[in-house]
Amino acid sequence: MGHIRLGRLPATQWWEDVVGLVTEGAAAPRVAEATTHAWHLAFDKVRNDAGFREAVWLLTQLADSGKPSKASAKPTGGLDVSAAGSVIEVALALSEAMDRRLEADRKRSDFGELAQRALVASVTEHLQKEMPPLLEPSKEDVARAVRMCGKEKDFGLLSKSFFARLTNECLNYFLSKALPGLVGEKRRFTTTEQLVQFENAMRKHCEESAVIVEDFSGKWLSKNMYKSEGQISRETAEKFGWYGLEKVREELAVRARKDAAK
Amino acid sequence: MQPSNFIIPCGGLTAERTGNGDTVELPLELWAGKDSNVTLKVGDFEKGLFKTMSPQFADLMDIASYVYCADQATSRGALDVDNFGSRWRRRFTFRIPVRAPKFWMSEEVGRVLRETLEFLSDDTFDFAFVGGVSLPGMTDFFENLQEGTGQQIERVVLFSGGLDSLAGAVEETVVSKRRVLLVTHRPTSKLNNVQRNLENLLAEKAGAFRPMHSHVRAWKDSELNKNYTQRTRSFLYAAVGATMARMVGLDTLRFYENGVVSMNLPICAQVVGTRATRTTHPRALADFERLLSLVAGSPFFVKNDFIWDTKAEVINRIVKAGCEDLIKASLSCAHVYAFCNEHPHCGTCSQCIDRRVAIVAAEAEAHDPASRYDRDVFTGARPTEEDRMMIASYVERAKQLKKIRNFPELISKYPEVIRAVKYLPGTHLAVGERLLELHRKHAKEVDRAIQRVIVQRAEALHEGTLPQDCLLRLVVGSGGGVSAAKPESGPGHEAQEARWEKEREGPRIYRLTKNYKVWQLVYQGRKALLDDERAVALTEYLLKNPPDVPIHASELELRVYGGAAVDSAVGAGAAVGGVVQEASGKKLMGGLGPILTAELRELRATTTDMSIPAEERDAAEERIKVLLKAHERGGRLRGGAEQANDRVRKAISALIDTLKAAPSGKGEPHITLREFGEHLEEYLWKPSKGVKGRGALGKPGCYTYTPPPGVVWRD
Numbered sequence: 014m015g016h017i018r019l020g021r022l023p024a025t026q027w028w029e030d031v032v033g034l035v036t037e038g039a040a041a042p043r044v045a046e047a048t049t050h051a052w053h054l055a056f057d058k059v060r061n062d063a064g065f066r067e068a069v070w071l072l073t074q075l076a077d078s079g080k081p082s083k084a085s086a087k088p089t090g091g092l093d094v095s096a097a098g099s100v101i102e103v104a105l106a107l108s109e110a111m112d113r114r115l116e117a118d119r120k121r122s123d124f125g126e127l128a129q130r131a132l133v134a135s136v137t138e139h140l141q142k143e144m145p146p147l148l149e150p151s152k153e154d155v156a157r158a159v160r161m162c163g164k165e166k167d168f169g170l171l172s173k174s175f176f177a178r179l180t181n182e183c184l185n186y187f188l189s190k191a192l193p194g195l196v197g198e199k200r201r202f203t204t205t206e207q208l209v210q211f212e213n214a215m216r217k218h219c220e221e222s223a224v225i226v227e228d229f230s231g232k233w234l235s236k237n238m239y240k241s242e243g244q245i246s247r248e249t250a251e252k253f254g255w256y257g258l259e260k261v262r263e264e265l266a267v268r269a270r271k272d273a274a275k
Numbered sequence: 276m277q278p279s280n281f282i283i284p285c286g287g288l289t290a291e292r293t294g295n296g297d298t299v300e301l302p303l304e305l306w307a308g309k310d311s312n313v314t315l316k317v318g319d320f321e322k323g324l325f326k327t328m329s330p331q332f333a334d335l336m337d338i339a340s341y342v343y344c345a346d347q348a349t350s351r352g353a354l355d356v357d358n359f360g361s362r363w364r365r366r367f368t369f370r371i372p373v374r375a376p377k378f379w380m381s382e383e384v385g386r387v388l389r390e391t392l393e394f395l396s397d398d399t400f401d402f403a404f405v406g407g408v409s410l411p412g413m414t415d416f417f418e419n420l421q422e423g424t425g426q427q428i429e430r431v432v433l434f435s436g437g438l439d440s441l442a443g444a445v446e447e448t449v450v451s452k453r454r455v456l457l458v459t460h461r462p463t464s465k466l467n468n469v470q471r472n473l474e475n476l477l478a479e480k481a482g483a484f485r486p487m488h489s490h491v492r493a494w495k496d497s498e499l500n501k502n503y504t505q506r507t508r509s510f511l512y513a514a515v516g517a518t519m520a521r522m523v524g525l526d527t528l529r530f531y532e533n534g535v536v537s538m539n540l541p542i543c544a545q546v547v548g549t550r551a552t553r554t555t556h557p558r559a560l561a562d563f564e565r566l567l568s569l570v571a572g573s574p575f576f577v578k579n580d581f582i583w584d585t586k587a588e589v590i591n592r593i594v595k596a597g598c599e600d601l602i603k604a605s606l607s608c609a610h611v612y613a614f615c616n617e618h619p620h621c622g623t624c625s626q627c628i629d630r631r632v633a634i635v636a637a638e639a640e641a642h643d644p645a646s647r648y649d650r651d652v653f654t655g656a657r658p659t660e661e662d663r664m665m666i667a668s669y670v671e672r673a674k675q676l677k678k679i680r681n682f683p684e685l686i687s688k689y690p691e692v693i694r695a696v697k698y699l700p701g702t703h704l705a706v707g708e709r710l711l712e713l714h715r716k717h718a719k720e721v722d723r724a725i726q727r728v729i730v731q732r733a734e735a736l737h738e739g740t741l742p743q744d745c746l747l748r749l750v751v752g753s754g755g756g757v758s759a760a761k762p763e764s765g766p767g768h769e770a771q772e773a774r775w776e777k778e779r780e781g782p783r784i785y786r787l788t789k790n791y792k793v794w795q796l797v798y799q800g801r802k803a804l805l806d807d808e809r810a811v812a813l814t815e816y817l818l819k820n821p822p823d824v825p826i827h828a829s830e831l832e833l834r835v836y837g838g839a840a841v842d843s844a845v846g847a848g849a850a851v852g853g854v855v856q857e858a859s860g861k862k863l864m865g866g867l868g869p870i871l872t873a874e875l876r877e878l879r880a881t882t883t884d885m886s887i888p889a890e891e892r893d894a895a896e897e898r899i900k901v902l903l904k905a906h907e908r909g910g911r912l913r914g915g916a917e918q919a920n921d922r923v924r925k926a927i928s929a930l931i932d933t934l935k936a937a938p939s940g941k942g943e944p945h946i947t948l949r950e951f952g953e954h955l956e957e958y959l960w961k962p963s964k965g966v967k968g969r970g971a972l973g974k975p976g977c978y979t980y981t982p983p984p985g986v987v988w989r990d
Contacts, residue, residue: 015532015536015537015538015539015551015552015553015554015625015626016504016505016551016552016609016624016625016626017542017546017550017552017665018504018546018550018551019543019545019550019621019661019664019665019668020355020356020545021660021661021868022356023356023357024864025357028356030762030767030771032771033765033766033767033770034767034768034771034835035767036765036767037763037764037765037767037768039767039768040763040765041761043763043768043771046771047541047767047771050774054357055356055357055358055359056359058357058358058359058361059359060791061791070743092450099703100683101682101683101686101693101703101704101707104683104686104690104693105693105696105697105703108690108693108694109697112694113960116394116959119393119561121317121364121393121397121548122359122360122361123359123360123361123363123548124359126547126548126560127544127547129690130690130691133686133690133693134686134687134688134690136592137683137686137687137690138683138684138687140683141683141684141687143429147905154986155966165324182544185543185544185545186544186545186547187545188544189543189544189545190328190356190545190664191667191983192658193543193663193664193665193667193671194660194661194663194664194667194669196667196749197657197663197743197744197748197749198743198748199743203752204749204751204752205667205671205674205749205750206750207668208667208671209671209674220417224940224941225940225941226940227940228938228940228942229938229940236525251792252792252793252806252807254792255791255792256792256793256804256806256807259790259793259804260804260940263802263804264940265579270775273768273771273772273775
């Protein structure tokens, strides 16, 4: 590793409650809910975050940016994957589009970085699943998979993955300031493997919770593409993003209460 | 509150604006003799090789010194959780006197300089360059010029004294037998003897090709030591190294760092942006090249030939070259200020962990005794949370990397990796494959190292005599040790349940609240979310402010959107400074007439001018309502009352339809939203056109809300 700077959670009541739950052996659902309660101050600070807005907007633009008609015209927001020959090139284009925008506006933030991670990771994973399993994917395979991201069903799946990842990234952003320190004998996680298992459980919990936005997302895209004649604005995309995130957070709360009631 | 904005007037210049609460002014001075608080000196360079360079190079060294010093003199956020890490990023505004102002003030140079520093550090940089007066020349940066051999230098290499740069120096001088200039930073005089010792050992190995060493002192006054993250250090190094490379007639500067550290993928989720250094990230080196080429006025290159090596492979290079006895003399620890001869390595920082794991993986322990670590990386206790976090995250990352099967999967797990692809030679696919292979090799090395030590310490593990917090025990456990976790009960659980109880809304609670971009609904105590649509805002107004007398749609819009409705009516920009004075104003404003338009515009400006007393603003607001009300009879407000009614009716009807058909997202109807939709349909009075529901009382296009008993909508 090069130099790495790690931080810790503050000793405020909310965060101590989170760590308390972990120490007491709480499962992922309850820890997730407590974390989403504790992070409210942090999230108040990232309303109007440029990176989050850009990531959600790029998600809605993906399918359109793959159309050949965009190749010669200057693409909106700098995203053009019409000539992408591989999933890697799509991922690169997305990452560069975000970097270009945020560096030009000089509005980098941690939340924006998490959103960028979620965007690149979810699109890469989604497209990779659509590639032929045994053969080297062709440019047409990539183009088709990108185009399908503009259809209700695929956009729903992609959004679900995006919101699941973003929620998980945000949870881990905070929890990783405490959980690895709870590894060791007579602590919550006796070994690093137990910590990994907990993190896997958390990721799965986020994936299952995000199912709640799949259907809504697909329908949202169809409705808003129609309303805006294919030109979804950043503002509209941002509203979708916050709605999706809140919806998953709400579901985390529902599932935590159900888990407690077992 | 901890400031994050810094104004840095340099070289005796004054700041263009003064600091206030959140902004701090920090003057820095490099050339004021004993009044200087920053020092940059290059020592032990050969007299015969020294040349006067173009003023841009001297300026570059000044700029890099000031940037590096400001980086260390200003704090980043520590426990910055509740700000979502916003304090990590600082804003710097420099004002620097330079010898070549026209060059530095060009748009391209300014942009490249900013982009280079901003990628490297995550901070924001603004520069104002001013023509300097009597600024020293290049000579003044140099001290202790040496009589030399007069031999031509073939390579200029940055040499930190760590394992990677040592391997690079060995490759160049011992293996390839090149004449090399090594440029070394001296962070503290404490390390002078250590560095001298390493240099002497290297010289012995290199024989006739013993390298030239030049030492850089980049110091500042002690009260400016506030931050040790030093993300801009490599920029200073690159500036000095490039200057010396050009001085000796070369167009390339070399860093040597293993690829895993160059990429520095996050070890856990909190490591965002430059929490992980980008010292030799492929993009950082490409940025250096761009800037240095501009400064040099010709192409200049910055290379790292170890980009595809792991650290263990780097160590193997040293061993293969017969220089293994130099390993012990190298220094990797980040905690240089805590250095002591007996334990030059702390054993807890990320650099020590990386070093020791690679040493064991390369089976080179004999050349790097564990006793030289204050804490054994594998078997030393780690009582602090931070130490356990570092080691546990490091091991976990290696385990994850080991499982990755292809490059897209690596991108999915570590999306940051994609940033390096276009800065590495080869097709994207080929580069991706190499990056995957690099990280897989690293993961296997970490595995191999841990397994070696497990075998070596098997008895101690079995007997349970190793400290319970050491790396081996964190990975392996104690073979039967149980977790301290109780079966999901305790004060934390109780506190959470108490909070849930408090948050529970009773069955007679009704709320509709605007959060950021989302509406929060509580209907009969049950929660749901609503999209941020116009119709919800209009509905919310009616629910919370049910008019005694139904109000027209245009009035409803005015009450909900207030000035925005007027702005729309009188045209964009009319609220503040907009002017439409010509006779065609009547046509543009949709028939309001120029006199009415002008009056409305003036009144609107009054309502938004906070310097005007509140009573006057309220009066202006009332006057607007009166004027618009009077005008609406003529149907000429924003296309007419009829169109306003049409808009509002459609919006609210669409909302009700959407609510009544809302799915839960789990393939079932959303009971709460549907019941809310039915409630609105039943109790929200809106104009009906022969459909079910109550019609407006009296006037067409009018709305109100008459809730059933016991229903009161709150915030």
